[in-house]
Amino acid sequence: MPELPEVETSCRGIRPHLLGQTITKVVVREPRLRWRIENEIYTAEGHEVISVARRAKYILVDTGVGHMILHLGMSGSLRVCQSDTAVSKHDHVDICLNSGQCVRYNDPRRFGALVWTDKAPFLHPLLASLGPEPLSEDFSGDYLWRKASGKKQLVKSFIMDSSVVVGVGNIYASEALFKAGILPTRQAGKVSRQRYHDLVDAIKETLQAAIKSGGTTLKDFVSTDGKPGYFKQKLLVYQRTGEPCVSCQAPIKQKRLNQRSTFYCTSCQR
DNA sequence: AAAGACACCTGTCCGC
């Protein structure tokens, strides 16, 4: 599920259940995620959760003696349930709490990760070379324009590069480029400064709106599996191949760019 | 150095 809004929603969903709780047990039923879950993860047992934060699409759980770094990959999800709730297929990990609840990690494709670090999490190799958060002030039109200078890469690939900016996944890359009126096949270095300003605005708007919609599913996060259907209804181009453009009625086109499906309108995007 | 391809995995859907 996870684009950034989904990860943010998951992070907000689990935070109140984790904060101030002691981790009584970490149950690993299937250690073979993207990387094998190392035994160090059990260091967390007996320690209190001090904070739950998000950086890019990583969820960071601070235990005081180290951090859990959690990633949901393509198909991962988290939910909060009682520790004795029957497990379902692909429920790989439980983080059990003294409240009797646990955070349960489910991931059919196992592209996700659960990593332990006893150093500052931002120094971890997975996080060390990440670009700015898309919703921060550091992410501006000027920043993106300067960064794009001389790049021959497609603008879509460019904004999906996590060293440029984090959290722009395949869905929102198409969506934001449509809103900004930029063809995904443009070379990054050939897009004007003004258009990068428009693109940054579009990325921020798109992500913010999605987080807001994700928020509406927050209240029943505990009881449901936390799968929000928020984006489907608001998507302007993604998976709308052949359907009329919301702006000009021309049929939406689809093309594969760097092995990723890409959706756009040839008359609204230049 | 930069850009693109590939790999990791399971589930689902579509055409034959």
Add this chain to the structure above:
DNA sequence: TGCGGACAGGTGTCTT
């Protein structure tokens, strides 16, 4: 109904 193939929200690593 079954089977093969394509595809799916990510991203580290390998190859050009």
